Amino acid sequence: MLEIEQIEEESNIHSIIADADRLVYMLEARLDEARCARDKMAIDLGYISHSASILQSIDVDERECVNANPEQNSGINTEVISENSTPPNTALRGNIAQAIPQTTCRSVKPPQVSLPKSHGSAEDFPEYWAIFEAIVHNSSDLAVMEKILLLKEGLVGKAQNSIKGIRLIPENYKWIIETLHKNYLDPPTNRA
Secondary structure (H helix, E strand, O other): OHHHHHHHHHHOHHHHHHHHHHHHHHHHHHHHHHHHHHHHHHHHHOOOOHHHHHHHHHHHHHHHHHHHOHHHHOOOOOOOOOOOOOOHHHHHHHHHHHHOOOOOOOOOOOOOOOOOOEOOOOOOHHHHHHHHHHHHHOOOOOOHHHHHHHHHHHEOOHHHHHOOOOOOOHHHHHHHHHHHHHHHHOOOOOOO
């Protein structure tokens, strides 16, 4: 036993193992950074949606957890799964999929769409609003401030003047929309 301890001290096995562990930790950190950068670029380019990347990273994490503990996973699996039961991994993935809203993933970034301009006439505003509502107002990807800026950019002349006194802050977005609807979508009828 004494000889074994002497050989271990001479070979510096403990310091070599410690260096190897530090190297593995550093490489795993770099791999995580690279995956994060790749996912961010894919989202920015429109190849995948944010929720799809979350699901994908959860799936990768599950596989890494299984691969990280080979001692626990190397034994023979004695658990019998009946035809009616679902494997625990599938049930977990189903719960995660239910928690995250499903979105379609695009393989190609859609072309840039330019919004039309509204000059404040009762005739052109309904068409402008239908396009704005479909592209911007109902979009869950845009922040409220971005919606306000896009709305303001599409208004010219009389339409822009109708919201001129309202401060452009997220809390006033509904007020801006209501003002435009009141002025141009629901004009008062003249009962003469």
